[in-house]
Amino acid sequence: MQVSTHSDGPAAGIVLAGGRSSRMGESKATLEWHGSTLLRRTAGLLARAVDGAVVVVRAPGQPLPALPAGVEVVDDPVEGLGPMQGIASGLAAVADRAQVAFVCSTDLPFLHPAYVRRVLAALDSDVDVVLPHAHGHRQPLAAAYRTALAPVVAGLVADGQLKLAMLFDHCRVHRTDDAGLLADPRLGALDPTLDSVLNVNEPDDYRAARARPEPEITVQRYGALASNGRRGPETVRAATLGAAAAAVGLALDRHVVAALNGDQITRDAEMPLVVGDMVAFLSADAGG
Numbered sequence: 211m212q213v214s215t216h217s218d219g220p221a222a223g224i225v226l227a228g229g230r231s232s233r234m235g236e237s238k239a240t241l242e243w244h245g246s247t248l249l250r251r252t253a254g255l256l257a258r259a260v261d262g263a264v265v266v267v268r269a270p271g272q273p274l275p276a277l278p279a280g281v282e283v284v285d286d287p288v289e290g291l292g293p294m295q296g297i298a299s300g301l302a303a304v305a306d307r308a309q310v311a312f313v314c315s316t317d318l319p320f321l322h323p324a325y326v327r328r329v330l331a332a333l334d335s336d337v338d339v340v341l342p343h344a345h346g347h348r349q350p351l352a353a354a355y356r357t358a359l360a361p362v363v364a365g366l367v368a369d370g371q372l373k374l375a376m377l378f379d380h381c382r383v384h385r386t387d388d389a390g391l392l393a394d395p396r397l398g399a400l401d402p403t404l405d406s407v408l409n410v411n412e413p414d415d416y417r418a419a420r421a422r423p424e425p426e427i428t429v430q431r432y433g434a435l436a437s438n439g440r441r442g443p444e445t446v447r448a449a450t451l452g453a454a455a456a457a458v459g460l461a462l463d464r465h466v467v468a469a470l471n472g473d474q475i476t477r478d479a480e481m482p483l484v485v486g487d488m489v490a491f492l493s494a495d496a497g498g
Contacts, residue, residue, distance in 0.1 A: 220262030221330050222308035224300035225253050226293055226351065227316045228269035228286050233412045238317045239268075240275050241416060244424060244449035246480045247275040248410070249316050251449070254278045254482040258474075259323035260330070262308040267296045278478070293351060294363060294372045301360035308357055315351040317409040319419055322484050324397040325406035329354045329386075331394075338381035344388055344407045350374045352407045356381075400486045424449040425485040429458050434493040435466065443488075452479025454489050467494045 227239045227249055234241075239249035246254075249266065257264045257278050265282045268274055269289045277283070284303045286295050297313055304311055310333050312326050332340045333354045340354040359381060366376050392398040410416040424447040448454035451470070455462050462468060462477045469475050469490040483489070 220308050221260045221354075222262040222304035222311040222357065223253075223256035223260040223264040223326075224297070224304065224311050224313045225249070225256060225264070225266045225316060226296040226300065226313065227266050227274065228272060228289070228296055229293070229315070234410070234416065237272075238410065239272075241410075243319055243420070245453060246450055246482070248319060250275055250277060250480055251482045252314065252316055252318050252321060253281050254480065255318075255321045255323060255484065256312065256314065256326065257281060258482070259326035260312060262311075263304050265300055265303050267300045267303075276480075278481075291367060292372050294367050294374060294377065297355065297374075297377075298360055298363040298367055301355060301357045301363065305357040305360050310354060311357055312354050313351060314353075315409060317411065318352060318406065319410065320401075320405035320408050321352070322397070322401040322406045324394070324400045324486075325352070325391070325404070328391055328394045328397045332384055332386060332390075334384075336382060337384040339378065339383045341378065341383050341385050342387075342391060342407065343385055344391060344404045349407045350378075351409075400484070423447055424453070425483055425487070427454050427483050427485075428488045429454055429491065430489070431458060431460070431491045432493075434495070435460065435491050448483055450479060450483060451476065451481040451489065454483060455479070455491060458491070460491055465493065465495055467492050 241248040243251050253266055265284050267284045270285050284299050286299050312330055329340050338356045342349040362380055410419050427446055427448050428443050429446050430443045446454055446457035448457055451468055460466050462479050467477055471488055
């Protein structure tokens with residue numbers, strides 16, 4: 211469910227996809243993820259978590275897999291300058307529509323909307339950046355930024371200062387650790403080990419992450435779809451809405467529609483799912 215994520219108004223989402231993926235040996239954006247792709251999943255999770263624009267920042271002309279409807283693509287002006295350039299491009303692209311943005315890398319397959327909302331909620335009027343220190347490491351690519359920082363970041367890039375640490379010397383930073391993040395009861399319940407910040411940099415990382423069980427989802431069928439006595443809620447494992455439908459013998463077609471967490475109506479089979487999701491399948495036929 212999308213909710214207002216910040217008192218300053220809509221929060222935007224920015225996914226950086228323009229990295230060279232040198233340690234992976236192939237584009238992370240196009241890696242398969244349970245019938246979808248890693249970028250499609252990350253962008254879809256971020257779109258679920260924020261109520262403003264979502265943009266994917268890519269290298270100039272970089273081919274990308276299919277993205278969720280409404281997600282925008284922004285080209286970096288120069289290739290190879292790293293995440294500082296990507297952040298500058300992303301913040302500038304949404305600055306006219308949002309005062310704050312959650313910025314993440316492509317390779318966060320376990321990113322939970324509850325984590326995104328928790329980090330954004332900590333970005334109060336006295337802070338420019340919320341920088342989580344999770345699992346003992348800074349997480350600048352799973353963090354919240356004020357979009358007004360766009361010219362500051364662009365200026366640092368123009369001066370050849372490409373390390374993210376340089377940015378944090380020029381703004382007000384709120385650092386929060388595991389305990390601070392998990393003080394939010396919803397995040398503590400849904401992502402108690404903060405898997406949201408686990409990224410996949412190398413082939414072994416990807417294989418280990420891909421081998422994990424898919425998240426547990428609660429599914430219920432209504433109306434004409436509740437046949438053969440299957441009326442009560444069922445627990446299934448599914449990383450996408452299409453997989454959740456298949457797990458109960460359904461397909462998302464013109465006859466079936468899904469309601470995600472009670473409000474988001476969709477037939478998007480690649481809609482990413484996370485622990486805690488509830489999916490209701492309904493007949494789309496008149497009188498169904």
